[in-house]
Each structure stands twice: as structure tokens, then as C-alpha cells.
Amino acid sequence: MTSRRRQLKRDAKGFLDSNFSFYLLLFLPVYILGIASFFGSMAFNLNDNTAGGNWLSLLSLVSSLLAVGISFVMIDLQRGVGEFSEPVSKSFTIFNRGAYFLGSLALMIIVWIFTFLWSLLLIVPGIVKSLAYSQAIFIYRDYLDQGKKIGFLEAITLSRKMMDGHKWEYFVMGLSFIGWSLACIIVIPIIWVYPYMNQTFANFYVKLAAEGAETTDDGPTIVTSDDSGKSKSGSAPTETFYPDSKSHSDDDLHQE
Template sequence: MMEEETMASRRHRFKSDARGFLDTHFMFYLLLFLPVYILGLAVGFGQIGFNLSDNYAGGNWLSLLSLVSSLLVIGISFVMIDLQRGVGDFSAPVSKSFTIFNRGSYFLGSLALIVLVGIFTFLWSLLLLIPGIIKGLAYSQAIFIYRDYLDQGKKIGFLEAITLSRKMMDGHKWEYFVMNLSFIGWGLACIIIIPIIWVYPYMNQTFANFYVSLAAEETQEPDGENDGPTVVTPSDGNQEPYSKPTETFYPDSKPHSDDDQTK
């Protein structure tokens, strides 16, 4: 199992890369997340209004807005993954906010995986809370894996993406859990010191960097071949990424075997 010092060092690197992006391109991130902030305010004020008026009929609309917001964040995470890989750019942030809707397979696949992961996590939670949390951590990278396959023209099922996420997170669940805990203080700071418009992109970029690192490690396994997506080593967060789209980044990727991808 990974040494605690190594995990702390990796966590520092992920956060340092994210801060580098935020410090140099804050307005990009502000506009990138602007639709999410607007939807969040709409949901918040809507809940207050419905509670005061005892009108619960609008709850379905609020749930729909929350779902749309979650899907937008997933698409934004795709953008941030590309930035960390050095295959994205900092242009057209508002347009990039709707990445999840720019491609039907992104939208449908993400929606299906949200539902399936939610069901599986809930079923595990029926046993005990802890197994549910563990499985939630294990399935956390499924949508990103699914998207990588799509971008490389490779077929993958929803259940297969979940399985690959579980295997990818083997040995990394505690690291991911601790990284989540490390943002609790930042969340509290949003109340009195630091605005959420900085912390939320910082947190999401950090988790995108985490996935990029894990996916890159999967391709560095020396033995065997796997059928998983071929990815690149993460770029330095302080470097200006290229403007090359992900779809054209892997034209000659060589397929590998499941054993290597899922170690």
C-alpha cells in the first residue's frame, strides 16, 4: 500500500497544479463555472420559496435543475482533464461549460452512469454505511474512463466502465477519501474568507488531476497489453496547454489488455 508521505506528496502536486491554473486563468474558470453557479442560486432560492409557500410541487423542477447542474460539472471536468493533459486551451469558457451536451454519447453515458453508480452505491449502503462509502469511492472514475474510451473510438459498456473504475481505484480509495477531506477546511473558508467561485474550481481541477495521474499510471504497467484507453502523462499545471482536441490526440493508440489496464 502507498506510503502516507507519498500520498501527501501526490496530493500536494495535484493541488499545486490546480492552483497554478487558477492563479493564471481565474476569469476562464469563473466563466466556465458560471452556468453552474446560476443554477445553484436558482435551486437555493427555489427551495426557500417552496418551503415558505408550502408548495412542494416545484420539488421535481428543483431536482431536475440539480441534475442538470451535476451534468454540467461532469462536462466541465472533461475540460479540466484536457487542460491537465495539455490537449485543451483556455478559449471559449462559456461554450466549454456545456461540453456534456455537445456530444450525445457524453450526455447519455454520463446520465446512465450517474443512475447505475447511484443504485449500486445505495444497495451497498443497505448493508452498512461504510461499504456504501467504499463502493462510492471505487466507482468514482467510471464516467471519466467511459469518456476516454469514447474519445478514442473504443466501445465500452456502462458496467465495464464501472468495473474498470473499481480496479483503477484499487489501492487509491484511501488517497481519494483523504483528498476529499482536505477540502473541508476550504469549504468552511468559503463562508467567511474565500469565495466559493475560487474554491469550487480549485477542488474540481484537483480531482481532474487525480484522474489524469491514475490513467497515466495505467499505461505505464510493463507487463501485458490492455484494451483500455491510451492516455498521456499529465502536463505541468503551470504550463500553457496545447489547443489540440482530445479526439485527435490518440490517432495511433495501440490497444492493450484488460490485465494491464485494471491493475
């Protein structure tokens, strides 16, 4: 587990070191929204402005959605089907398709509700479930890109199955960035650490998807890139797992 975590972080660092200007512009809208939220919160707290608080919540939601779309971009980069070009345009990937936006928004809300309900029991179950549901949006997006239909609850169930045996690994990987986050205060700028962390988690999903491709009965979908950088199907070293929705019973969808 440790060696894999190091490899995922090493791959992410390699991308970032070689393409820092790309990542800087890719995350620029998120940084701008973060700065606006910070100064807005200071101003609204001074004035005790309820309407201002609603605007801050909206900014936070938009920032979260942009971050999801950026994760899609980073997943494609790790798979070798994306290019380090047009970063500003790719920052708004979440808005490229209505299904991306609506599906991600719906899943964020549903996952939050499920996690909140589990947290009412105890904090630990809430944390465990949040880890289990962490890949749902990426699975949902992969289905969309293959032209397959998938329900929100099914995407969550598939995430839970994908994360079986990997939740602790995911949790520890998150903890490994605490030191980096603290370093942002003194030495290293967040404009380097934040992309580094997000690319690592994107690589984590790609790795689990590839492992799933090796074990699924239906075989993997092969995704690679041709000389022009456009995705295609064929034999290649990058294997991407898109679970077959028909292989899960209706009972699985109600275990949440």
C-alpha cells in the same frame, strides 16, 4: 501519498491563479443553477409546493451533468490537449455529444443504485463503493473519444480496478477541502474554491490514468497537443491510459 496530493493541488492552484477569469466563466452556469436552486428551495418550502420540488430536483440533475462536462474540460487541460479559451461554450461540454450526455446520465443513475444498495448493508461499504466507482464516467468518456465501445457496467468495473489501492488517498483528498469549504463562509469565495477542488480531482484521474499506462501490457496511448492546441497522437510527456476492455472477463462485470 501526501506529496502527490500536494502536487495535484499545487497544479490545480497554478491553473486557477493564472486563469481565474476562464474558470469563473466556465463554472458560471453551475453557479447560476446553484443560486436558483437555493432561492427556489426557500420559496417552495414556504409554499410546500411538490411541483416546485420536482423542478429543484431537475435543476440539481442538470447542474451535476454540467459539472461532469466541466470535469472533462479540466482533464483535457491537465493533459495539455485543451485551451483556456471559450469558457462559456465549454461549460456545456456534456451536451456536445449525445453519447456524453446519455452515458454520463446512465452511469450516474447506475452508480447511485449500486451505492444505495451497498449502503443498505452499512454506511461504510456504501462510502467505499462510491469511491471505487468515482472514475467510471471519465473512463467511459475516454473510450468514446478513442472510438471504442464500452458498456456501463464495464466502465464501473474498470473504475473499481483503477481505484484499487487509491480509495483512501481519494477520500483524504476530499477531506483536505473541508477547511477550504469552511473558509468560503468567511474569507474565500466559493467561486475560487469550487474550481480549485474540481481541477484537483481531475488531475487525480489524469495521474492514475498515466500510472495505468505505465503498467498495462498494451502500452499507453499518447495524447498531446500541437502548436494550434488540437490533440494528436505522438511522443510526448503526457501519457493517458485507456484500459483495454477485452482484457476483462465477463465475470468482472458482475462483481458489483
